[in-house]
Amino acid sequence: MTEIVLNEALSEVSLLVVSSALAFLALALVLFSFQLVKLNTEDQTDPEKFSQVEKAGFVLLWVSTIVLGVGVVLRGISAGRVPWANMYEFSISGAFLILLIYLTALKIRDLRFIATFIAGFALITLFAAVSLFYVEVQTIMPALQSYWLVIHVVVAIMATGFFSVAAGLHLFYLLKASGKAQKLFQRFPDLQQLERLAYRFNVVGFVLWSFTLIAGAIWAERAWHRYWGWDTKEVWTFIIWVLYAGYLHAMATRGWNGKRAAWLGLIAFLSVIFNFTIVNLFFKGLHVYSGL
């Protein structure tokens, strides 16, 4: 491979930009939480209409998404490659894609009600990235020098993005079904709608996840001389695939949709998070790319 000259100054700028996106995101989260409290206490507001607080929240969410996008791109430029070759980069790219998927979906469907979850989740991801996963920009090891890094990983990030939105919907489904804070949750779509929305995001996520699994196997055949070897990361990719397959079955099985399916969807998503954090950092395997 040709030698890449890293631009460390630019990567410092990128970190600064990502950190400011973090600040915008935190502000947006405060406004969205305020909006939830307001919905729970006030009686007379048109659910279709954006309140001033909510409007400001979404402006901030857009700003933080754009700023984060700039930060991600700068990181890629400073490294001279795609910005998702270690945990820090995967996290910032992931947070960016989650926000982008959510904001795009918002143009099609009214998903304002899960804004707190999305902003909160992206905030935690970014915070973990900057405080726990941060590594200086590095040249990548030969094993990662493949176009499959672009395909396999970007699709994995996208799948995670769709699963995250679905997880938010599952969470609100279960909260609403629990019968607490009725005043607030009556403003939310009904249970059936929440269930269907979650199903759609999970379906797209599942197709993408299947693709990532297949692409990973093709890459493994090139890099490790076997397409499948039950490496810890392969094991967890498989477990997640089976759990989401189980969720899709549950949705088609009488008596298993509703709360049970929502729990299953949440458990599957927790496995995604587990795979990305605990398996990456503490399990022994061939996917040793956290950079930590």
Place this chain on the structure above:
Amino acid sequence: MASSFLSKLSFWPRWFWRQLTSMRNALILLLLLAIAAVPGSVYPQRSADPNGVKVFYDNRPELAAILDSLQLFDVYTSVWFSAIYILLFVSLAGCVLPRTKIHFNALRAKPVETPKNLARMPEHIVRDGSDSVLDSAYEVLKKRGFRVMRQEGSISSEKGYAKETGNLMFHYALVGVLMAVGLGGGYSFSGQRVLVEGDTFVNNLASYDSFSPGALFNESRLEPFSVSLDEFDVVYDLANKNNIGQPIDFIASVTRQVGTESYASEIRVNYPLPVPGANVYLTGNGFAPVVTIFDGEGNISFSGPVVFLPQDSNMTSLGVIKTPDSLPEQLGVIAFFYPTAEKLTTGAYTSIYPDPISPLMTMNVYSGDLGLDSGVPRNVFALDTTNMELIAGRNGPAPAIELEVGESADLPNGLGSVRFDGLLRFASLDIAHNPGGIWVLFFALLALGSMTMSLLIPRRRVWVRANPDGTIEFAALARRDDPNLKLILEEIVQEIETKSK
């Protein structure tokens, strides 16, 4: 379902079969499969990490024995894991086969009879109109790809049979994946060979350092070819100060020979070399210092490159040399190689850079009985010093021998001398082939395609009925989730009304 078959079964097998093929149990088996896969990521697996299993046994032998008896070091070939996925696939077959028959019939059948009460359908629209609407409805639905049937005073239509086709194909493709994995694994092989610069590998069983064939592998599947390692290069990052010493490329320059044809090529990580019947992968590398040892009588008792195993990221390497033929006594050497040596305050050396800038080799020399005649197989990378005496080395009677390239040194007690002739690199190569791989990929892509088709194509039924009171009823029903059903029905109604005007 296959009722004649079922009726012949007595109660319990029949009950069992019913249970196994029910959706609920397919779901439970899926969840069990996910849970059963977990321990394989917690405990080291013999297939992926045999050394990890050995270390576990060394550290906690009692727990290891218990885990081993539960097959927790071989989770994915264990009885219990196999039982779950075999049951899952039997359940899959029991569910999918009858559905295939039903779907096959449905594909040739006419759309269902229009239900009496259309108002009970999820989407229902009532308009005014006359019988002639049915003619336009027939045309509109036909044009939209519906299978349409004219009935007494009504029209029944259905579309999206590909949803079920895709769903069934997905499940059959999974069976295909499983069979390709099983059969392919049987015929596969993978072998390892360490090759020093200048060496040639000739493809036959005796040339491999280690070889693991599948159950159905036959030696005749090894096709004749040879690979010579001409040169091995490591490219280090020199441009970025935080990454200096980080390898950014490993390049094995090789000559591949098949029959009389030979050509030069490269093997790199991620870019294996295709050879007849296999691929050659680069999996590791290190240094192979060339050493000559003269015995006490002045004869050459060893000469050639020695493969040293890397111990750290700066390539401090460890090698062992044994000279069973040297006189008057056998010699054994434990040697360290430092590509860029630096002396620590303790007097020991360390390597501070992985490329050979100031290479140094230190040797601890033993004399005595190497124990090679006992018939017990010996590891070439370990020296058994039980019947040997340290003659030069740290804490020995004489200091360790330190050699730079080209230097030589005498051994104490007139036992001979050693010379560091030069420095070569070696490459660890994997020669592997799995004929099932391409079929696994084929079925996996088929599964992905048919699953996507099944999840995204909607299956819809649309009915139009002209009532005697002059109203026209339109109704639609979808199988599973269909976000656009309402919209589509409204569109259809609009089109029909425009057409009939």
